[in-house]
Amino acid sequence: MSSYGSHGHGGKPEAISCLSCYLSALCIPQGLSSEEVTLLDEMVFPPIRLEKRDVLCRQEAPFDSLYAVRSGALKQETAVEGSENLLTAFWLPGDIIGCDAIGRGRYPGSVIALETTTLCKLPFGRFEALMQRLPELRTHLQRNISRAIHDERVSLHQLLSRTAEARLAFFLMTVSSCFRRRGYSPRQFRLPMSRNEIGSYLGLTQETVGRMLSAFQAQGLLQVQGRDYHLLDLARLERLASSTGRRQKRP
Amino acid sequence: MSSYGSHGHGGKPEAISCLSCYLSALCIPQGLSSEEVTLLDEMVFPPIRLEKRDVLCRQEAPFDSLYAVRSGALKQETAVEGSENLLTAFWLPGDIIGCDAIGRGRYPGSVIALETTTLCKLPFGRFEALMQRLPELRTHLQRNISRAIHDERVSLHQLLSRTAEARLAFFLMTVSSCFRRRGYSPRQFRLPMSRNEIGSYLGLTQETVGRMLSAFQAQGLLQVQGRDYHLLDLARLERLASSTGRRQKRP
DNA sequence: CGACCGCTTGAACTTCTTCAATTCCCGTGG
DNA sequence: CCACGGGAATTGAAGAAGTTCAAGCGGTCG
Numbered sequence: 001m002s003s004y005g006s007h008g009h010g011g012k013p014e015a016i017s018c019l020s021c022y023l024s025a026l027c028i029p030q031g032l033s034s035e036e037v038t039l040l041d042e043m044v045f046p047p048i049r050l051e052k053r054d055v056l057c058r059q060e061a062p063f064d065s066l067y068a069v070r071s072g073a074l075k076q077e078t079a080v081e082g083s084e085n086l087l088t089a090f091w092l093p094g095d096i097i098g099c100d101a102i103g104r105g106r107y108p109g110s111v112i113a114l115e116t117t118t119l120c121k122l123p124f125g126r127f128e129a130l131m132q133r134l135p136e137l138r139t140h141l142q143r144n145i146s147r148a149i150h151d152e153r154v155s156l157h158q159l160l161s162r163t164a165e166a167r168l169a170f171f172l173m174t175v176s177s178c179f180r181r182r183g184y185s186p187r188q189f190r191l192p193m194s195r196n197e198i199g200s201y202l203g204l205t206q207e208t209v210g211r212m213l214s215a216f217q218a219q220g221l222l223q224v225q226g227r228d229y230h231l232l233d234l235a236r237l238e239r240l241a242s243s244t245g246r247r248q249k250r251p
Numbered sequence: 252m253s254s255y256g257s258h259g260h261g262g263k264p265e266a267i268s269c270l271s272c273y274l275s276a277l278c279i280p281q282g283l284s285s286e287e288v289t290l291l292d293e294m295v296f297p298p299i300r301l302e303k304r305d306v307l308c309r310q311e312a313p314f315d316s317l318y319a320v321r322s323g324a325l326k327q328e329t330a331v332e333g334s335e336n337l338l339t340a341f342w343l344p345g346d347i348i349g350c351d352a353i354g355r356g357r358y359p360g361s362v363i364a365l366e367t368t369t370l371c372k373l374p375f376g377r378f379e380a381l382m383q384r385l386p387e388l389r390t391h392l393q394r395n396i397s398r399a400i401h402d403e404r405v406s407l408h409q410l411l412s413r414t415a416e417a418r419l420a421f422f423l424m425t426v427s428s429c430f431r432r433r434g435y436s437p438r439q440f441r442l443p444m445s446r447n448e449i450g451s452y453l454g455l456t457q458e459t460v461g462r463m464l465s466a467f468q469a470q471g472l473l474q475v476q477g478r479d480y481h482l483l484d485l486a487r488l489e490r491l492a493s494s495t496g497r498r499q500k501r502p
Numbered sequence: 503c504g505a506c507c508g509c510t511t512g513a514a515c516t517t518c519t520t521c522a523a524t525t526c527c528c529g530t531g532g
Numbered sequence: 533c534c535a536c537g538g539g540a541a542t543t544g545a546a547g548a549a550g551t552t553c554a555a556g557c558g559g560t561c562g
Contacts, residue, residue, distance in 0.1 A: 142393070145396055146353040160454025
């Protein structure tokens with residue numbers, strides 16, 4: 001909690017600033033003036049670095065900070081009584097971790113790095129104080145959160161009544177557009193998660209995920225080798241992803 | 252937008268006040284002092300009454316108000332391109348409608364009364380102004396929303412990998428605890444939604460929902476006649492609801 | 503009274519899971 | 533450097549669970 005120095009750009013070689021961050025359009029600074037971003041800058045801790053399998057926070061730990069992902073990827077595992085671990089979220093660069101912790105005051109799941117990852121830490125106490133002064137910031141956070149509710153609701157409800165094929169296509173398209181918005185290729189990427197983790201996120205088994213990927217490959221929709229994906233037919237994948245429920249009722 | 256009079260308790264016979272509302276512990280006033288609630292009272296419109304199938308707001312309509320459910324029940328239908336209508340939410344007394352609209356500035360689905368329903372309308376503009384003066388209120392709203400994200404995420408992810416049996420048990424237990432918190436019987440209630448609507452919410456067909464209910468009845472877990480439910484074995488239903496994934500792997 | 507809607511039940515069929523057997527790949531230690 | 537070990541991915545076969553389609557029942561509203 002206090003091992004990162006007091007604030008701002010310490011003696012670290014790689015000093016950072018929200019002002020110059022290439023992710024600022026997606027992250028907290030979105031919609032703020034440059035003076036406002038400067039204020040924000042002053043409370044952001046220098047970036048944290050995690051290695052694969054490192055734990056950012058454990059489930060039920062008291063909430064004290066939001067984190068913005070700079071690079072890498074993380075997953076959230078939520079243990080529910082009676083059930084095995086649920087994989088409840090993936091986070092990629094530009095995402096804000098911790099919005100789901102504000103309400104309960106505790107982190108709702110353990111957040112674990114899937115690969116080498118860097119994050120900006122935003123102590124929520126200071127953030128609260130800053131929001132008093134910058135209503136814009138509060139509005140932005142509120143919007144982000146509210147939108148997240150809706151997106152999550154719709155996509156999960158959609159998945160509930162869909163085939164494995166549609167679920168996986170949906171997942172791939174989500175990831176793809178995620179990369180696109182961040183300036184990476186939406187057609188070619190390496191995913192840091194295993195088949196098992198994808199399955200857990202989608203409510204499928206690893207075998208089904210694998211079989212579906214093979215089937216997609218056989219249809220020329222994509223190429224996949226281990227964790228390297230190359231989407232060949234985005235249009236058709238998109239159609240699969242938003243195709244109607246289970247089967248097509250015959251007319 | 253202006254057909255409900257200016258504010259406060261008009262000439263209506265049934266004047267209302269958050270101060271005397273039996274739902275205040277669940278609703279917006281939660282955690283506010285009585286002076287604060289008085290301020291809140293002044294901006295709440297007199298209750299709106301809807302009949303079955305009446306539409307409170309249509310998908311994509313501009314967001315202008317939150318609504319608190321006083322009595323009755325509503326559903327939210329979200330039309331997604333390519334897919335049939337998704338049933339993305341049910342709302343019961345004490346629930347706040349519209350939290351998922353703040354972010355986009357539009358209602359993310361059409362909200363429709365399932366039976367005769369009364370609601371309190373809270374114009375969001377005034378609400379914003381009041382939140383400036385009462386940080387408590389803002390905190391409370393934020394918490395509510397944040398908690399909603401998490402609850403939704405966990406329950407939907409849980410449902411994704413579960414059998415119809417577990418999904419339905421989960422649904423019944425959710426409804427049951429909902430009624431309990433509102434002071435009604437958690438064992439006996441009438442649900443205003445059809446099998447089809449339940450199925451749509453859970454990602455199942457109406458036939459499966461019906462068959463499962465019959466199966467539960469055969470096992471002595473509950474009695475059901477049309478839309479009247481009588482839960483006989485809450486403990487066992489609870490166990491089913493939080494039972495582990497699809498099938499039990501053999502030891 | 504008839505039409506309609508929601509609910510129930512049955513039978514065939516599809517999809518996905520489970521279990522098991524390999525294969526592949528990667529990092530690690532000899 | 534290579535062999536080895538172990539987790540991850542692939543593939544196959546059997547079976548369970550849920551969907552689809554169809555038919556029938558019961559209540560309700562014109």
